[in-house]
Amino acid sequence: MKLLLSSLLLASLCALSSWSVSSPGGRTVTQSRDVSVEEGGAVDITCCWTLESDRFRVHWMKNQTVIKNEIIYLKNHSHGSPLNETTGCSDLTFTNVTPEDSGRYICKVTEEIPSLSTVEGNGTVITVRTRNHTARGPTSSLLQxxxxxxxxxxxxxxxxxxxxxxxxxxxxxxxxxxxxxxxxxxxxxxxxxxxxTSSSRGSSEWVSATPSRLYGE
CATH class of the missing domain: 1.20.5 (Single alpha-helices involved in coiled-coils or other helix-helix interfaces)
Structure with missing residues (x-):
């Protein structure tokens, strides 16, 4: 009983810690969840799949640009014999990361034999924190x-x-x-x-009256 509960708990944790995409035919591609890392640190993301193929190609892409390409062959498989489901993983490792490494990384798995088909994951987002984020974070956010x-x-x-x-x-x-x-x-x-004007009139009257007095005398 304890073993059963432990298995269920482990399965639940695995389901919560990754992104999984399934396609018709039982093909599944699972990628790591988003991760945050400090500048100068290291980070590793994975892409795992379940396919029925004896040869397939794995592409790691960022912004529609291929940054890693792998070709994988099945060993000990006879041509024409039935194919069994094959599970594999591919890692993408970063050391001494820089802010330019931030972005979404998508894993695309392409079956080449017996038929051509492609399945891709939902992607893993890497966020790189700058070293002075803690020291200058509040000031820069205030200024912005x-x-x-x-x-x-x-x-x-x-x-x-x-x-x-x-x-x-x-x-x-x-x-x-x-x-x-x-x-x-x-x-x-x-x-x-x-x-x-009044002064002028008074002066005129005084002047006109003076001669009459003179003549009267």
Whole structure:
């Protein structure tokens, strides 16, 4: 009973730790799950299959580009005899990884004999973390925050708008002051004109009255 439970648990863990793709005819390709590794480290991903073929080709691809190619032959198999299911695995190993190694790696298995057919896995994503991720991560994320970027761009614009608004209000206040003072100056000039006119009339009357008095004497 314990052995049965252990077997079921192991099967469940294997199912959770890999991606599997099946095709008609019982062909199966299983790849490792996604993995994250620090820059400069090493990582190994696998591709396993169950096929009925005595010769097949394994392609490891990234961005539709073949980066590893293997041809595998079955040993001790007589030509024309029935084929049994064959299980095999292929490894893709990285040492001293760099950020350029990040990406999705797809394993494609092609049967060549007795018939041509291809099965591929769902792919394994490798994520390479930079060495300064922990030390500079918060600072870089803060600088890349949309709110910080918007504030950095918007603050100068707000400052320019405030300066323009303040200058415009000052010009309007100065213009209103000039408009208010101009009528005041005109009224003073009118009063001065009235005073000068009255003085002129008084002088004229005094001058015209003086000769009559002289002649009367």
């Amino acid at each position: 925050s949309p709110g910080i970027i918007a504030l950095a761009v918007g603050a100068p614009l707000l400052l320019v708008a405030f300066v323009c608004f303040y200058s415009r209000r000052r010009r309007q206040a100065r213009a209103a002051s000039v408009i208010y003072e101009v009528p005041h100056i005109d009224s003073e000039e009118v009063e001065m004109d009235k005073h000068s």
